[in-house]
Amino acid sequence: MGASHASGGQRMWIEPEVGDALAWYLDVAENRRPAKFRIASTVPTNVNPASADEAALWADLERLTPCFLARWGAIRTGAPLPRAADGPSLLELCRELACRMLAHCNFCRWDCRVDRWAGSKLGACKLNAGSRVSTYFHHHGEEAFYRGTAGSGTIFFTSCNMRCAFCQNGDISTDKDNGEAVDARTLAAMAWVLGQEGCHNINWVGGEVVIHLHAIVDAIALLGRGFVPTRAEIERTRSTKAERLFFIGEAPGSAEYDARFNAPMLWNSNFFMTPESMKILRILIDVWLPDLKFGPGRCAMTLAKTPWYWETVTDNIALLQAWGEDFTIRHLVMPNHVECCTYPVLDWISGHAPTAPVNVMAQFRPDNFCDPASSKYRDKYVEIARRPTGPELNSAWHRARTLGLKFEAASCDRRDSSR
Numbered sequence: 001m002g003a004s005h006a007s008g009g010q011r012m013w014i015e016p017e018v019g020d021a022l023a024w025y026l027d028v029a030e031n032r033r034p035a036k037f038r039i040a041s042t043v044p045t046n047v048n049p050a051s052a053d054e055a056a057l058w059a060d061l062e063r064l065t066p067c068f069l070a071r072w073g074a075i076r077t078g079a080p081l082p083r084a085a086d087g088p089s090l091l092e093l094c095r096e097l098a099c100r101m102l103a104h105c106n107f108c109r110w111d112c113r114v115d116r117w118a119g120s121k122l123g124a125c126k127l128n129a130g131s132r133v134s135t136y137f138h139h140h141g142e143e144a145f146y147r148g149t150a151g152s153g154t155i156f157f158t159s160c161n162m163r164c165a166f167c168q169n170g171d172i173s174t175d176k177d178n179g180e181a182v183d184a185r186t187l188a189a190m191a192w193v194l195g196q197e198g199c200h201n202i203n204w205v206g207g208e209v210v211i212h213l214h215a216i217v218d219a220i221a222l223l224g225r226g227f228v229p230t231r232a233e234i235e236r237t238r239s240t241k242a243e244r245l246f247f248i249g250e251a252p253g254s255a256e257y258d259a260r261f262n263a264p265m266l267w268n269s270n271f272f273m274t275p276e277s278m279k280i281l282r283i284l285i286d287v288w289l290p291d292l293k294f295g296p297g298r299c300a301m302t303l304a305k306t307p308w309y310w311e312t313v314t315d316n317i318a319l320l321q322a323w324g325e326d327f328t329i330r331h332l333v334m335p336n337h338v339e340c341c342t343y344p345v346l347d348w349i350s351g352h353a354p355t356a357p358v359n360v361m362a363q364f365r366p367d368n369f370c371d372p373a374s375s376k377y378r379d380k381y382v383e384i385a386r387r388p389t390g391p392e393l394n395s396a397w398h399r400a401r402t403l404g405l406k407f408e409a410a411s412c413d414r415r416d417s418s419r
């Protein structure tokens, strides 16, 4: 492990190579600054979120976003956090907008326009208004700057809007009934527990998370308004907690700013989402973790049945870069897909997000429909029915190095012999 950037003990591991790209995340994780959702609670809205029509809500979001960004900028350089608004704030505006979107769902690029409140017709994710969590836990397998010493506070949702044939979480992503139904208070309680136990961030992940946007925004809005779960609510989360059979002590003050809940919100997503979802998340998310998997050819269609993949995901990552957000990128090296996927992905990152830390991952293994040992196996996936070879992985890392990408600190499982 390389040099620590930690100031409050040695809780966080940030290599100098990536420290600048994750400066805001680190400040929030170590409670030197309030998370963005705490700042959003201080920006009042003039509209009544409950009664205004959706166009008026969007207009107010457009009007308030520059105010929010100005306040965020001042706080980044040391200004104190103002008092939370007495009435509705940008937080409640975001929550209401996500609820309205659910009635004509356009959370992700499928743009299904189904009414998920009614649930009589389902979109590509097969979900109605309900959300389920498969498990929540301290994740010690994420990148060093996310797992730190106490783990990344991971809340793992079921279902997905993509159909990756090799999915390594196929039981969760393809089974919409996996896990347990959750409401906003239960989700907020999970985040609160993970924060109390010292996790360095709240890692919203699936399956895919954007298909649960309304539930997550609702939970974050609660956390931004001084939410503290009851003993009964904490107990209710236990059945979903991976560590329920052993004791994890509390770390008092590890998730507090001005004596209220504080933790960086981490958006761990396939990024196949709409600009509308991005606009809401911009107000709430402190650090982003997009997965850029497929190149610009037909691979997203043949391996994941996902059209418009390249333009959607790269547009969204380009937005992060333009917005000056903290983010890191993951790319999974797939067998026989180095030239068509890995090279164009790394080239694009070099041209459009050259300072973003990149995890060039070696952990692909054939799973789900690509596992020859499984009854689900389909012959058409024979090209990726194996692990990537050493030369394939080395050529991926060699390309990243040649392009000058920041991948060394982020690619924790790298065993590169190409130097």
Ligand code: SF4
Pocket (backbone or CB within 6 Å): 105, 106, 107, 108, 109, 110, 111, 112, 113, 114, 122, 123, 124, 125, 126, 127, 161, 210, 211
């Ligand atoms: S989340 Fe995406 S896939 Fe699901 S209904 Fe909405 S637009 Fe369709």
